[in-house]
Amino acid sequence: MADLQTNLALLEAACRNPRAQLDSYLAQGKKVIGCFPAYTPEELVYASGMIPMGLWGGHTELKLAKSYLPAFACPIMQSNLEFGLNGTYKGLSAVIIPALCDTLRCMTQNWRFGVPSIPMIPIVYPQNRKSPASVEYLISEYESVLVMLSTITGQMMSEKALCDAIDVYNAHNDVIREFAALANDHLDVITPKVRHAVMKSAFFFSKDQHTAIVKELISGLKQLPVYSFTGKKVILTGITGEPDELLDILAENEIAVVGDDLAQEMRQYRTDTPEKGGGGLRRLALQWNSRHGCSLIHEDGKPRGTMLVSLCKENGASGVMNCLMKFCDPEEYDQPFFEADLVAAGYHTLTIEVDTQNTSYEQIRTRVQAFCEML
Ligand code: SF4
Numbered sequence: 001m002a003d004l005q006t007n008l009a010l011l012e013a014a015c016r017n018p019r020a021q022l023d024s025y026l027a028q029g030k031k032v033i034g035c036f037p038a039y040t041p042e043e044l045v046y047a048s049g050m051i052p053m054g055l056w057g058g059h060t061e062l063k064l065a066k067s068y069l070p071a072f073a074c075p076i077m078q079s080n081l082e083f084g085l086n087g088t089y090k091g092l093s094a095v096i097i098p099a100l101c102d103t104l105r106c107m108t109q110n111w112r113f114g115v116p117s118i119p120m121i122p123i124v125y126p127q128n129r130k131s132p133a134s135v136e137y138l139i140s141e142y143e144s145v146l147v148m149l150s151t152i153t154g155q156m157m158s159e160k161a162l163c164d165a166i167d168v169y170n171a172h173n174d175v176i177r178e179f180a181a182l183a184n185d186h187l188d189v190i191t192p193k194v195r196h197a198v199m200k201s202a203f204f205f206s207k208d209q210h211t212a213i214v215k216e217l218i219s220g221l222k223q224l225p226v227y228s229f230t231g232k233k234v235i236l237t238g239i240t241g242e243p244d245e246l247l248d249i250l251a252e253n254e255i256a257v258v259g260d261d262l263a264q265e266m267r268q269y270r271t272d273t274p275e276k277g278g279g280g281l282r283r284l285a286l287q288w289n290s291r292h293g294c295s296l297i298h299e300d301g302k303p304r305g306t307m308l309v310s311l312c313k314e315n316g317a318s319g320v321m322n323c324l325m326k327f328c329d330p331e332e333y334d335q336p337f338f339e340a341d342l343v344a345a346g347y348h349t350l351t352i353e354v355d356t357q358n359t360s361y362e363q364i365r366t367r368v369q370a371f372c373e374m375l
Pocket of ligand 1: 037074076077100101102103104239296325327328329330331
């Protein structure tokens, strides 16, 4: 069993260099499927005997992508396409793109024509989830994905493999939730950057491997005395709490992240696939219908604000930092609603524009310092 620091270093290294993770799986003779954010049905890939790997872009000079995407596409998609076009993602057997927003819908076509060497598998999620037809529709979408995956593996996934994969993913959700709760007792070790690395790294490991590593982390943390944190505590909301420079600024100001509602982090872990309800595909469709509080999923009454207020109360946070992905329409639409709910409940909010291509952080530093004084 590796010690706490060794495991943390392993997860941080995977976030710094996902390409090394990809190369390592390819060297083991495994096929890897790139999974665009968010809510890509990784269980189908896992059950098909391949490695699902998250594609969350990164800092790079945008050159080739400019011929395909307008300047007002979000930085994640700009960099994902740039990496596809410049060969960074070479070796992937396919990518899956969930068409959850206008930019992702455009990405399906841009990828198909711009990166023909890596097949693209689209999936459309139903937004009218109150209709029983939504379940049948989503099952048919999953079946289409499976047919395309079977052309890569040469065989169709079995029902048993899918049920096993669902168990693996539910167990992973469980262990991440346990880590998130325990992390709040060890805010000296689990700084905002470290917390983020533990969550994000899940996209670059097979989920059973990641579960094993996080279990060791938990056991290492349990051996430490509870740390009495005297700084300010916040919840993060948005798509991603990146880049690391932003998280370092929080730490500099003695601000801890004690919970999150980020698409890259807890949004994906808070809803398990139900244990009952039919076959594996139906259960996955029911999981989609149970997901909540996310800008990418239609919900009457916009309950995200209420959910954020509860997160603050449960974790002793005095404010919420909205990590607003640049040019992300779904997040922009949600912002006025949840901010109003938070302010009405007496919580402070700060919106920071997240741009992974950013190189200067002085304005952000000043705004975080002012936010810290209000908390
Ligand atoms: S939801 Fe936002 S961040 Fe995600 S792909 Fe769409 S525009 Fe980009």
